[in-house]
Amino acid sequence: MTLLAFDWLYLVEKLVLIAVIISASLLIAMYATYFERKVAAWMQDRIGPDRAGPFGILQPLADGGKLFFKEEIIPNAANKWLFILGPCMAMLTAMMTSAVIPWGSKIDLGGREIALQIADVNIGMLYIFGVVSFGVYGIMIGGWSSNNKFSLMAALRGASQVISYELAMGLSLIALLMLTGSLSLKTIVEQQMSHGNLWNIAYQPLGFFIFFVCALAECNRAPFDLPEAESELNMGYHQEYSSMKLGFYLFAEYINMFISSAIMATLFFGGYDVPFLDESTLNPNIAALIGIAALLAKTFFFIFVFMWIRWTLPRFRYDQLMDIGWKKLIPLALVNMVITAVVVLLRQG
Amino acid sequence: MGTTQILFWFLTALALLGAIMVLVSKNPVHSVLWLIVVFFAISGHYILLNAQFLAIVNLIVYAGAIMVLFLFVIMLMNLNAETEPQKSIWMKFFGVATGGLLLSFFISFIVSSIDLKNKTAQLKEGDVGLIKNLGKVLFSDYVIPFEIASILFLSAMVGAVVIGKKD
Incomplete structure (x- = not known):
């Protein structure tokens, strides 16, 4: 067969990797909903879900099952196809970012080296940025096609919020890019792992802070959850949704939270690097497994911080939100960028 | 037929389908969404030419930013298929004729261009992108x-x- 002459094993390897990463993200997002409720309970001195299984560990399954069996309602005045497309877009864009994250170094399977990254493209950081800018469509399409004034208002809020905070996020990433000189996430992690280099957080503390605040806003998490401000908008852009379509919207938020935590760990906290451990002395397979565990540990920490903030801070007002984005974060990010540029230039010359 | 060719024809068909649907759709919001499909297909072509930066910038700027603003405007103006003004058949006819003339002009210009004589597209090995x-x-x-x-x-x-x- 000369048709499609290429390494079929490579295709199989990548498909398996994609399947594993997608199911892992779904599983983690599922349990993030459980931990969100547990964290909220601890902070409010309650017990939280504890009925389904030991410690309520089966609660996410019960929630998912409940959503599946709810009646599916599509409003008469809604635009049917776009109404279905909205939650699909939300899930798709939430999942797509995971393609460029390096989850570990390499695994050696019978002489075949498998990189634990779906695509090591040399535009990795821009790819993330591109997918983030698509996150708006899920909200906008869903909000508009519901044909409900509250939904539309919430969708417009969400879209303008995401667009505003994208700018500051991009500027904080440019400063990081000046230091690393590469857009590939794999290269960025390897630079942080190499001897004598500290994690990027040591060089870019302000950049990380800006990125973190913007990530909160991009995920529509409290204190930036204005598209879902119940007290002003009834419920938000997914008001008309029911059953699993609503579930997709709610679920996409948790996947986004997981992926953006993984990106923060990768860009600023060394990715799969374990501090004070020289991975090259270990068996590569063991080193890869330790690396995955390290990345997941860092990611879970950030997910916890996301929840911690949600149950601590009250919601911003809409004008405050725009004020912080345009008048505080963007100038701060610009200053950070200029300082980084000057330091990089002085160190070169 | 190699993978590159299969991808090329798929992307080409997708781009043409998207472009036709942009024009045919009665609902302006559908038009905008089909236009996003066209941008995706064109970015796919850029990737086939190994111009990854161009591909992703095309998506970030056009599909990610400009189309969102288009959607904003169309959603706020509340344009619907019913309220769209219907043009007369002669207007449509002359529109097609002038558009076709412009297209044939562009094609003849590109075909006769000296810079492009005897050149083939650099698939996968071009590195200027x-x-x-x-x-x-x-x-x-x-x-x-x-x-x-x-x-x-x-x-x-x-x-x-x-x-x-x-x-």
């Missing part, structure tokens, strides 16, 4: 046009702010 090479070319050979274009953008931004400030 990579971010490093593109940056070097922009800031050495084409630095003056690049700077002029950026001043143009700056003036447009200042203009937008001035218009927005007028009470």
